[in-house]
Amino acid sequence: MQERILETADRLFYGQGIRAVGVDTIAAEIGISKRTLYNHFPSKDDLIVAYLSRRLKPAPPSDRPPLEQIMGAFDRLERTIATGVFRGCPFVNAVAELKEPAHAANRIALAFKEQRRVWFQGLLERLGIGTAEALSMQLQILMDGAIAAAIVRGDPAVAAAARAAAKVLLEAASVSAPRPTPND
Amino acid sequence: MQERILETADRLFYGQGIRAVGVDTIAAEIGISKRTLYNHFPSKDDLIVAYLSRRLKPAPPSDRPPLEQIMGAFDRLERTIATGVFRGCPFVNAVAELKEPAHAANRIALAFKEQRRVWFQGLLERLGIGTAEALSMQLQILMDGAIAAAIVRGDPAVAAAARAAAKVLLEAASVSAPRPTPND
DNA sequence: CGTAGATTACACAGATCTGTGTAATTCGGA
DNA sequence: TCCGAATTACACAGATCTGTGTAATCTACG
Numbered sequence: 001m002q003e004r005i006l007e008t009a010d011r012l013f014y015g016q017g018i019r020a021v022g023v024d025t026i027a028a029e030i031g032i033s034k035r036t037l038y039n040h041f042p043s044k045d046d047l048i049v050a051y052l053s054r055r056l057k058p059a060p061p062s063d064r065p066p067l068e069q070i071m072g073a074f075d076r077l078e079r080t081i082a083t084g085v086f087r088g089c090p091f092v093n094a095v096a097e098l099k100e101p102a103h104a105a106n107r108i109a110l111a112f113k114e115q116r117r118v119w120f121q122g123l124l125e126r127l128g129i130g131t132a133e134a135l136s137m138q139l140q141i142l143m144d145g146a147i148a149a150a151i152v153r154g155d156p157a158v159a160a161a162a163r164a165a166a167k168v169l170l171e172a173a174s175v176s177a178p179r180p181t182p183n184d
Numbered sequence: 185m186q187e188r189i190l191e192t193a194d195r196l197f198y199g200q201g202i203r204a205v206g207v208d209t210i211a212a213e214i215g216i217s218k219r220t221l222y223n224h225f226p227s228k229d230d231l232i233v234a235y236l237s238r239r240l241k242p243a244p245p246s247d248r249p250p251l252e253q254i255m256g257a258f259d260r261l262e263r264t265i266a267t268g269v270f271r272g273c274p275f276v277n278a279v280a281e282l283k284e285p286a287h288a289a290n291r292i293a294l295a296f297k298e299q300r301r302v303w304f305q306g307l308l309e310r311l312g313i314g315t316a317e318a319l320s321m322q323l324q325i326l327m328d329g330a331i332a333a334a335i336v337r338g339d340p341a342v343a344a345a346a347r348a349a350a351k352v353l354l355e356a357a358s359v360s361a362p363r364p365t366p367n368d
Numbered sequence: 369c370g371t372a373g374a375t376t377a378c379a380c381a382g383a384t385c386t387g388t389g390t391a392a393t394t395c396g397g398a
Numbered sequence: 399t400c401c402g403a404a405t406t407a408c409a410c411a412g413a414t415c416t417g418t419g420t421a422a423t424c425t426a427c428g
Contacts, residue, residue, distance in 0.1 A: 015283075016283050017280070019281075023385080023387085032406085033406050035389095038387070039405080042387095093280050095335055099199070099204060099271065113336050113337065134348070138345050140333065141330055141346050142326065142349070145325035146325055146329070148273070148325075152290070161321045162322070162325050164318070172352045185374090206416080207417085208414090208416090216376085218417085219375075219378095222417070222418085
């Protein structure tokens with residue numbers, strides 16, 4: 001039941017906005033009473049936190065070459081934008097929508113962004129890039145920028161543009177870091 | 185009067201979110217009656233559109249060297265983030281908050297982002313860079329990415345990271361475009 | 369002074385939202 | 399079959415929001 005509530009909350013919160021979706025709407029969508037929903041989540045804030053926490057899953061480890069994984073992240077973003085159900089980063093949206101500075105959403109959003117950055121950093125280190133930490137931040141900025149631009153423009157091409165920029169940054173960083181791995 | 189309403193609406197909408205601020209709050213903040221506000225703006229939607237349109241001002245022309253202007257944009261962002269009143273891009277926030285796809289906010293936000301991109305493109309062309317259009321999009325992505333990252337992290341350093349990335353992209357693009365101007 | 373337009377106070381309609389209280393009902397498992 | 403837990407229907411409180419109606423009042427200006 002909890003999971004079914006969270007699935008529906010995810011779909012509605014992400015698709016229409018957290019403030020725009022009422023608790024009644026979620027319950028009605030599932031076909032349960034509002035009381036049941038409140039028995040599982042004592043308040044809407046609890047539901048919001050659970051919704052965001054559920055999206056806080058680390059990327060599954062892959063044995064593909066690091067460079068391929070990095071570029072794959074941009075490709076995946078491009079495909080996601082192209083589906084049309086794309087509505088930006090749920091964490092950034094939540095923080096922008098819930099402007100109370102003390103809201104738990106801020107903590108979760110930060111954890112997610114940092115998790116992604118560290119994922120980039122690990123791959124960059126495997127490529128032997130010395131400036132892995134700084135570059136990982138820049139790659140994350142490119143991802144977030146492509147997401148923001150895609151919200152406004154609705155055009156998957158922005159992800160390709162970000163990918164091209166990432167490639168330039170990677171090549172520039174590789175020049176001063178001579179440790180090419182056999183994989184790529 | 186119109187201007188006073190718009191000033192206050194801007195401050196509250198941007199600072200707390202469009203959905204989070206009621207018409208009553210804006211009127212009370214100025215010290216006017218709600219009726220007066222509705223006499224100037226027939227609906228909240230009209231007020232939202234006016235609020236966004238008012239922010240749609242082109243950057244004033246500058247006679248400084250193009251490269252300096254481009255880097256200055258990132259510096260300005262860094263300073264803005266550091267002030268603490270920074271709450272992201274008002275246009276992206278509006279689109280994310282008002283998820284109705286037909287809302288006029290989408291059109292205005294797109295106009296703004298395109299205006300900024302074209303501003304970058306013009307400067308890049310003056311630098312004799314052949315890939316000005318593609319690069320301008322990438323610079324805009326870096327700006328938007330730094331903004332999104334700053335919302336979550338609250339750290340002005342992300343703007344500096346974006347600036348450094350922009351510099352790398354510019355240098356890479358300049359290699360194949362030999363037309364250095366005397367200014368910079 | 370006199371008038372026209374702007375502004376005010378204020379009540380109110382109607383919608384929506386979060387959250388609660390309660391008693392009846394359903395359902396799974398021992 | 400029986401018990402306890404989950405779920406249901408449903409009303410309701412109380413807050414908030416957008417938008418309107420109206421009559422009184424202020425204010426600028428001829």
